Amino acid sequence: MxxxxxxxxxxxxxxxxxxxxxxxxxxxxxxxxxxxxxxxxxNYHHRTPANIRKDVALLKKLPDHVAVILESKGKKEGGVEKLIDEVADLSCWCASVGVATLTVYQKTGMLKNYETPAHRAVSERLHTYFGSTRPTFRITSPHSPNAPSLPPNGDAVHDEEEVDLEINFVAQDDGRESIVDFTRALSDLAQGGKFNSEDVSVDLIDQEMKASVMGEPDLLILFTPRVFLQGFPPWQIRLTEIFHLEDNEGVSYTVFLKALHKFAGAEMRWGR
Missing domain, CATH: 1.20.5 (Single alpha-helices involved in coiled-coils or other helix-helix interfaces)
Structure with a gap:
């Protein structure tokens, strides 16, 4: 009882x-x-770069490389079209404040199959913001062919040419595949007597990870309801400032702006 x-x-x-x-x-x-x-x-920017630059004019520092994590979208949420629309907006915001590299992480890699539509959407959105003087850009993806990117005059941007904005599409498999490929290459070299295991260093691994996937972002923005990295390549975010706004459920300029303000006030201790 x-x-x-x-x-x-x-x-x-x-x-x-x-x-x-x-x-x-x-x-x-x-x-x-x-x-x-x-x-x-x-805080609406009216799709005007001058307004966006004004919003960050007093910040002491801005990131050179911004990474974002986007949620996969179902058909009711707009599907891949919604993702592409978010990429286009983010590209314009980054270009307006002078960010040189935008890395877009989407866990399943869905965006990699739509590089051409994404390129078209980004180009059109940049034209809406900047007019005929829109910045040049390039969209790349690790372990997949690169899509052509168009500068203001409509000519193709070649891989060796510099652009105003580099856009990377990254997925969960990229970090894993790069580590596997790198390990296999070292093993082959070691078996052939061309490489000594004592030569493996943090700097060597860091250099390879940056070359095969992406460089290390200064700022990672989570456009997700909760703090969840979803398999984001861990090697690239050892010193990255991570921003998340509680209960946020989508991409918005306000969250982007808050992240920049938080980054400007962050103290980089570099592991100390």
């Missing part, structure tokens, strides 16, 4: 705690989403 009473009381307490916590998270989420939407209205 006593055991039954104990289990009943215990279950009741857990139910009460769960209800209170669910109510708290619901109120918190509603509050944060409402505040974010109001801020988005107040």
């Amino acid at each position: 006593a055991d039954l009473i104990f289990r009943t009381v215990y279950g009741l307490i857990l139910t009460i705690i769960h209800t209170i916590y669910a109510f708290y998270t619901s109120v918190r989420s509603t509050y944060n989403i409402t505040r974010l939407r109001i801020a988005s209205i107040l």
Whole structure:
């Protein structure tokens, strides 16, 4: 009898705690989403680079390389078209503040199959923001062919040419494949007597990871509801500043701007 009473009381307490916590998270989420939407209205840039540059004019520093994590979209959420639209917006914001490299991480690698439509969308969106003086850009993906990129005059940008904005499409498999390929190459060299295991160093691995996947981002923005890196290549974010806004569920200029402000105030201790 006593055991039954104990289990009943215990279950009741857990139910009460769960209800209170669910109510708290619901109120918190509603509050944060409402505040974010109001801020988005107040901070709207009107697709004008001058307005965006004005928003960051007082920042002491800006990232040279920004990485973002995007959520996969179902058909009800717009699918790959929505992802491409988000990439186009992010490209314009980065170009407006002078970011040289934008890395877009999408876990499944869906975007890699749509480099040409993505290129077209980014080109058109840049034209909307910048007019005929839109910046040059290039879209690349590790372990897949590169898509051509068009500068303002419409000519093709070759791989060796410099561009204003480098856009990388990265997926979960890229980090794993690069490590496997690198390990296999070292093994082959060692078996052929052309490489000594003592020559393996952090600098050597770092150089290879940057060359085969991407360089190390200065800032990683999570456009996701919770802090979850989703398999983002770990080697590239050892010293990266990571930004996440609680309860945020999509790409918005306000979140991008808040991330830049947070980065500007961050103190880089470089492992100390």
